[in-house]
Amino acid sequence: MEFDFSPVITYFPTLIKGIGATLLIGVVVALLSILGGQIVAVISLYTRKAVNWPLRFLIWLFMTTPLLLQLYFLYFGLGQWVLIPAIAVGVLGLGFHYMAYNADIFIATIKSVSNGQYEASRSLGFGHLATIFYIILPQAFYRAIPQLGNNMIIMVKDISVLSAIGIAELVYLSQYAISVTFRPFEFYITIAAIYYLINILMETGQSWVERRAAARK
Amino acid sequence: MDINLMMEITPLLMKAAWITIDISARALFFGFFIASALVALRTSRHVPIRWLARAYISVVRGTPYFVQLLLVFYGGPALGLRLDPFTCGVVVGAFNIGAYMSEAIRGAIESVDSGQNEASRSLGFGRLATLQHIILPQSAGLMIRSIGVLAIILVKNSSLVSIISVVELTYQAQRLIGSTYKPLEVFTLSALMYIVIIYAVMGIVEFLYRRATRYTYL
Numbered sequence: 001m002e003f004d005f006s007p008v009i010t011y012f013p014t015l016i017k018g019i020g021a022t023l024l025i026g027v028v029v030a031l032l033s034i035l036g037g038q039i040v041a042v043i044s045l046y047t048r049k050a051v052n053w054p055l056r057f058l059i060w061l062f063m064t065t066p067l068l069l070q071l072y073f074l075y076f077g078l079g080q081w082v083l084i085p086a087i088a089v090g091v092l093g094l095g096f097h098y099m100a101y102n103a104d105i106f107i108a109t110i111k112s113v114s115n116g117q118y119e120a121s122r123s124l125g126f127g128h129l130a131t132i133f134y135i136i137l138p139q140a141f142y143r144a145i146p147q148l149g150n151n152m153i154i155m156v157k158d159i160s161v162l163s164a165i166g167i168a169e170l171v172y173l174s175q176y177a178i179s180v181t182f183r184p185f186e187f188y189i190t191i192a193a194i195y196y197l198i199n200i201l202m203e204t205g206q207s208w209v210e211r212r213a214a215a216r217k
Numbered sequence: 218m219d220i221n222l223m224m225e226i227t228p229l230l231m232k233a234a235w236i237t238i239d240i241s242a243r244a245l246f247f248g249f250f251i252a253s254a255l256v257a258l259r260t261s262r263h264v265p266i267r268w269l270a271r272a273y274i275s276v277v278r279g280t281p282y283f284v285q286l287l288l289v290f291y292g293g294p295a296l297g298l299r300l301d302p303f304t305c306g307v308v309v310g311a312f313n314i315g316a317y318m319s320e321a322i323r324g325a326i327e328s329v330d331s332g333q334n335e336a337s338r339s340l341g342f343g344r345l346a347t348l349q350h351i352i353l354p355q356s357a358g359l360m361i362r363s364i365g366v367l368a369i370i371l372v373k374n375s376s377l378v379s380i381i382s383v384v385e386l387t388y389q390a391q392r393l394i395g396s397t398y399k400p401l402e403v404f405t406l407s408a409l410m411y412i413v414i415i416y417a418v419m420g421i422v423e424f425l426y427r428r429a430t431r432y433t434y435l
Contacts, residue, residue, distance in 0.1 A: 185292030
């Protein structure tokens with residue numbers, strides 16, 4: 001066994017492209033899942049049962065089945081009814097999956113905001129919706145930040161799973177490079193290192209954001 | 218919904234679900250020993266050993282399970298490590314969950330008030346005897362619950378083993394979707410099986426939790 005990292009260096013531009021794609025997908029999915037999670041949480045807490053039960057069922061379904069199964073279902077299932085590109089399936093699949101996890105967190109943190117806040121706001125003349133959006137949600141959001149950060153760190157690692165449905169992110173592009181160079185070990189260890197680096201950066205960012213959030217609380 | 222088709226594919230999916238259970242149970246079993254070893258190494262007297270254990274945990278938790286699987290399965294032969302897909306799934310699963318579980322075990326042990334340790338030691342119990350008779354019984358409840366969460370994650374992660382062509386639930390589901398063109402039926406059944414497995418795990422965890430906290434008054 002001898003290692004030869006020169007193919008990794010030759011194909012480094014490809015890997016850089018992969019990192020870019022992975023990070024782009026990560027940002028889009030993070031925005032989608034956090035905003036969507038908030039909307040889903042508000043709807044499932046403040047609407048009548050006919051609306052929020054199906055939504056709660058979906059949250060539960062997304063949380064109890066594996067991501068890859070959901071991706072396969074969306075990839076092969078949606079393809080029968082509508083024509084959408086794989087990248088949209090990947091982003092939506094990952095987005096919905098983490099939307100469910102984030103909604104679960106938001107539901108808990110919204111509930112944790114004291115009832116007195118709602119009552120005080122209403123008695124000061126804010127309407128029902130205005131109270132939710134200006135008084136309850138900001139407080140709930142700050143409380144959700146640590147867990148949201150954890151979820152997003154896990155989510156970025158799960159972007160690698162999207163390669164299974166053929167999305168050209170870091171793992172998929174390196175698999176292409178491996179099929180040409182036959183150097184799986186070198187490439188996968190490089191990818192692991194890249195992911196580890198991303199992970200460390202995200203953890204640093206998380207603790208920075210948490211400190212800022214704690215200061216504003 | 219095509220009920221006939223669903224009846225027809227149920228045995229196939231059941232067989233695959235058994236592989237999912239098998240691979241997760243084995244990974245959990247070996248993962249527990251790896252986790253215990255890691256906890257022991259993290260409290261070692263020698264700094265380099267402590268540091269190594271921490272580095273291992275950090276790296277495993279900081280890289281995707283998916284990449285770890287690919288690395289060991291396709292990259293392993295370069296190191297002379299040739300594993301069949303099932304064994305590879307168990308080994309990588311165990312080493313992966315072991316790192317997470319060591320944090321869960323450590324957290325549970327550290328949740329016990331340090332006065333308990335000091336009191337026990339000053340009463341003449343040794344380090345191991347203190348751990349066995351004083352610390353572990355008090356931390357068992359929390360430990361069981363956090364390991365239960367990890368066991369559920371392990372079951373869901375086992376779907377990724379399909380990528381190295383172990384015929385478990387997700388792999389079989391994907392193959393059936395491809396051959397029957399009925400994604401909704403296949404997804405409903407396979408999702409149902411995952412849900413049954415996960416609720417069974419939750420039931421077992423709750424049972425063990427009750428047993429472990431029988432004598433705990435809060």
